[in-house]
Amino acid sequence: MAEPRSDLAPDAVRHSQVAVVRLRPRASVLLAVTTLVGVVGFTWPLFLHGNAAAGQAHAADAPWIFIAVLPLLLAAVLSALAEGSLDAKAIALLGILAACGAALRVPSPGVAGFEPVFFLLIPAGRVLGRGFGFVLGVLTIVASALITGGVGPWLPFQMFGAAWIGFGAGCLPPVRGRFEIGMLAGYAAVACILFGTVLNMWFWPFGAGTHTSFSFVPGAGLIHNLHSFILFDLTTSLGFDLTRAITNGVLVLVLGRPVLAALRRASRRAAFGVPVVHEPTPCLTNEAPGD
Amino acid sequence: MIRFSDVTFTYDGAEHPTLERVELAVGEGELCVVVGPTGSGKTTLLRAINGLVPHFTGGRLAGEVLVDGRSTREFRPRELADVVGMVGQNPAASFVTEVVEDELAYTMENLGLAPDAMRRRVEDALDLLSLHELRNRPLATLSGGQQQRVAIGAVLTASPRVLVLDEPTSALDPAAAEEVLSSLTRLVHDLGLTVLLAEHRLERVLPFADSVVLIPGDGRALVVGPAAEVMRNSPVAPPLVDLGRLAGWSPLPLSVRDARRQAGPLRLRLEGAAPRPPLSADLITPVEARLSKASVHYDRVVALDVVSLEVRAGEVVAIMGRNGSGKSTLLSHLAGARPPTSGTVAVGGVDPSSLAPRALVARVGLVPQDAGIILYSDSVGSECAAADRDTGLPPGTTAAVLERVLPGLPVDRHPRDLSEGQRLALALAIVLAPAPPLILLDEPTRGLDYPGKARLVRLLTELAASGHAVLIATHDVELVAQVATRAVVLAEGEVVADGPARDVVCHSPVFAPQVAKVLAPDPWLTVDEIRDALNVEIVHG
Numbered sequence: 001m002a003e004p005r006s007d008l009a010p011d012a013v014r015h016s017q018v019a020v021v022r023l024r025p026r027a028s029v030l031l032a033v034t035t036l037v038g039v040v041g042f043t044w045p046l047f048l049h050g051n052a053a054a055g056q057a058h059a060a061d062a063p064w065i066f067i068a069v070l071p072l073l074l075a076a077v078l079s080a081l082a083e084g085s086l087d088a089k090a091i092a093l094l095g096i097l098a099a100c101g102a103a104l105r106v107p108s109p110g111v112a113g114f115e116p117v118f119f120l121l122i123p124a125g126r127v128l129g130r131g132f133g134f135v136l137g138v139l140t141i142v143a144s145a146l147i148t149g150g151v152g153p154w155l156p157f158q159m160f161g162a163a164w165i166g167f168g169a170g171c172l173p174p175v176r177g178r179f180e181i182g183m184l185a186g187y188a189a190v191a192c193i194l195f196g197t198v199l200n201m202w203f204w205p206f207g208a209g210t211h212t213s214f215s216f217v218p219g220a221g222l223i224h225n226l227h228s229f230i231l232f233d234l235t236t237s238l239g240f241d242l243t244r245a246i247t248n249g250v251l252v253l254v255l256g257r258p259v260l261a262a263l264r265r266a267s268r269r270a271a272f273g274v275p276v277v278h279e280p281t282p283c284l285t286n287e288a289p290g291d
Numbered sequence: 292m293i294r295f296s297d298v299t300f301t302y303d304g305a306e307h308p309t310l311e312r313v314e315l316a317v318g319e320g321e322l323c324v325v326v327g328p329t330g331s332g333k334t335t336l337l338r339a340i341n342g343l344v345p346h347f348t349g350g351r352l353a354g355e356v357l358v359d360g361r362s363t364r365e366f367r368p369r370e371l372a373d374v375v376g377m378v379g380q381n382p383a384a385s386f387v388t389e390v391v392e393d394e395l396a397y398t399m400e401n402l403g404l405a406p407d408a409m410r411r412r413v414e415d416a417l418d419l420l421s422l423h424e425l426r427n428r429p430l431a432t433l434s435g436g437q438q439q440r441v442a443i444g445a446v447l448t449a450s451p452r453v454l455v456l457d458e459p460t461s462a463l464d465p466a467a468a469e470e471v472l473s474s475l476t477r478l479v480h481d482l483g484l485t486v487l488l489a490e491h492r493l494e495r496v497l498p499f500a501d502s503v504v505l506i507p508g509d510g511r512a513l514v515v516g517p518a519a520e521v522m523r524n525s526p527v528a529p530p531l532v533d534l535g536r537l538a539g540w541s542p543l544p545l546s547v548r549d550a551r552r553q554a555g556p557l558r559l560r561l562e563g564a565a566p567r568p569p570l571s572a573d574l575i576t577p578v579e580a581r582l583s584k585a586s587v588h589y590d591r592v593v594a595l596d597v598v599s600l601e602v603r604a605g606e607v608v609a610i611m612g613r614n615g616s617g618k619s620t621l622l623s624h625l626a627g628a629r630p631p632t633s634g635t636v637a638v639g640g641v642d643p644s645s646l647a648p649r650a651l652v653a654r655v656g657l658v659p660q661d662a663g664i665i666l667y668s669d670s671v672g673s674e675c676a677a678a679d680r681d682t683g684l685p686p687g688t689t690a691a692v693l694e695r696v697l698p699g700l701p702v703d704r705h706p707r708d709l710s711e712g713q714r715l716a717l718a719l720a721i722v723l724a725p726a727p728p729l730i731l732l733d734e735p736t737r738g739l740d741y742p743g744k745a746r747l748v749r750l751l752t753e754l755a756a757s758g759h760a761v762l763i764a765t766h767d768v769e770l771v772a773q774v775a776t777r778a779v780v781l782a783e784g785e786v787v788a789d790g791p792a793r794d795v796v797c798h799s800p801v802f803a804p805q806v807a808k809v810l811a812p813d814p815w816l817t818v819d820e821i822r823d824a825l826n827v828e829i830v831h832g
Contacts, residue, residue, distance in 0.1 A: 088369070089347065258669070261669050265669075265705055269708075271303070271347070271349045273349075274348070275303065275349055276345045276346055276349050277350070277351040278345070278352055278364050279299075279351055279352065279353035
């Protein structure tokens with residue numbers, strides 16, 4: 001049998017990353033602004049100066065402002081990303097991967113840190129690009145929250161964390177083979193710990209009480225509060241985060257290669273980023289035969 | 292209805308255009324069959340009709356494709372969804388829902404139709420494709436032919452005016468394929484749909500085809516025209532057309548009935564000549580496989596009922612019979628899946644179900660109906676290497692066998708990206724590498740084009756000549772006519788006929804190949820036999 005259809009994309013596409021969701025200037029600016037707001041939303045307690053009493057008064061309600069604002073910003077980013085560059089193929093792939101990611105979260109929603117949700121997100125961001133990774137992170141968390149009933153004030157922060165992990169996976173340097181798997185596994189482990197740590201921050205101001213050694217003290221300065229926060233993090237969630245880091249890292253080590261291969265094959269077959277060119281019709285005559 | 296004006300299409304990164312300067316016009320209500328060897332661009336041509344080429348695949352398109360007055364330059368595939376319905380090879384791959392009715396309604400839900408219109412059209416589709424008895428069945432429990440009919444029905448509910456089918460029977464066994472094709476011809480005749488169909492099983496569709504598009508695939512231009520004219524020079528042709536060309540009949544017959552009406556003179560010319568004598572019936576080669584009074588029961592179902600059978604080295608035995616007659620059960624027991632309920636099964640004198648896997652593959656090899664299910668690596672090369680490892684063969688053995696079966700298969704290709712024929716070749720190579728004396732094939736011609744079939748026939752003949760015993764379970768009577776030395780017909784788990792292939796096949800209206808039907812009562816099976824006989828006649832005359 002002769003070659004089957006020669007619609008396999010060329011090597012250039014197969015071996016480099018494709019930007020399935022392209023970051024246009026407007027989307028990039030929005031992404032940057034949202035990220036900034038997000039960073040502030042997570043870390044404001046550390047940088048709070050001045051009036052301690054006012055700070056204390058707002059320690060409980062400040063997170064809620066971010067909880068209200070972040071989803072709106074995320075929605076704006078998603079719509080900007082979708083504009084023009086998100087075609088049916090990308091939507092299909094997003095839907096499938098988000099569903100798979102959500103399904104991965106169902107069997108054990110975080111029991112003892114076994115939460116393999118990032119294990120799919122990271123290879124996907126790696127293969128399909130940072131824009132795709134960002135969107136997939138958000139969607140996976142939303143979908144899984146809806147399935148597991150995990151909707152709550154923590155949701156926007158989780159969405160943000162996952163989006164950054166997917167985005168970061170798409171920014172990793174272009175190495176191949178064994179190094180790639182090692183790099184991704186390392187990234188998965190680090191990302192999991194960071195995710196856990198950063199997510200502690202949003203509720204720390206009111207979650208840790210007011211008079212313990214790891215409580216948030218408004219206006220006490222960066223060093224003091226960072227110290228308190230690290231104590232808080234170590235005592236409350238680090239064990240959990242470490243298990244999750246190991247779980248996801250090992251999963252990437254073991255299953256990373258076939259998953260990457262499957263994603264690359266899907267991306268190749270869907271011919272993402274292959275240009276569609278309509279050549280001008282060379283002086284078309286109107287007398288078509290057989291008619 | 293459909294018009295290609297000077298269409299040239301090149302995939303991104305490809306050196307040569309896949310379609311070059313295509314001019315094509317298909318009128319309203321036409322059934323147009325697209326013919327060509329695998330890889331010639333049939334799929335590309337069909338996908339250009341609803342704009343998947345180039346909008347989905349990328350690439351450069353010059354010229355214009357007009358469908359019902361809409362150009363695929365301006366209209367994207369989704370804007371053509373109400374005009375063009377598309378059905379692919381594997382129906383299960385396109386299903387979204389779980390139940391027949393839901394699947395039929397799904398297309399319309401996407402188009403935003405009103406519920407009462409949806410309801411009505413679901414009923415229409417159920418009737419048109421005779422699916423009403425299956426309406427509440429889960430899709431996964433349907434047979435292949437039923438699934439493909441549901442897939443066609445799901446497309447029809449959008450009431451398109453053009454139906455495009457890309458080898459809709461490739462993944463089906465011949466009985467199911469026939470079921471789908473007869474549904475299709477009914478749609479063309481009853482509804483006046485315009486249908487474009489790429490198909491390997493030409494013997495079934497040609498009698499109904501209004502026009503044929505031939506893509507030669509070797510760089511020559513497309514040929515379009517009435518079926519009988521185009522088939523005269525087609526490199527891919529069913530036996531009937533080959534026979535007509537050999538005998539110089541005009542107009543070229545496309546159905547057995549037309550051929551028979553012209554066959555009188557040929558029968559006279561062949562009088563006195565006889566086909567080559569079959570392989571001697573009393574072979575003295577060793578018995579490779581033996582079933583004695585073997586019965587197999589699944590719960591209350593009797594799959595094999597006291598079957599006794601011997602297969603000797605050098606024989607090619609065709610096992611025929613309808614679905615569920617016990618063909619696959621017979622093969623799987625010879626392959627040692629489990630011992631029979633009663634009686635004995637022996638391969639090379641040993642019960643195959645008692646053998647360790649490695650010893651088993653060295654004695655008997657089974658190529659399953661869906662060759663893909665024994666392929667699980669991510670490339671052809673690693674598949675071959677894994678096969679060597681699993682069977683303890685020196686590295687490179689399987690790859691060498693593959694090179695003999697089908698030279699030039701790209702080593703880095705993913706097995707799922709291969710064509711059916713290529714996948715079969717790979718599975719065959721894996722099975723043949725340990726050189727088992729007994730080779731079993733389950734429906735091996737599924738999805739093969741004519742060159743692929745010819746290659747399979749050559750390979751099986753060589754294997755038999757080199758002392759392998761070959762058992763083929765098949766519905767494909769043309770394959771049996773070309774390769775089998777002996778035919779066994781099973782019905783309800785019992786052997787109802789067993790004898791030289793020619794005797795068994797020629798005397799059955801169901802199992803007779805096209806040539807035999809045309810030349811009955813003379814026992815001719817293949818066009819090659821007639822060619823030989825005529826040549827002899829010319830030499831002597």
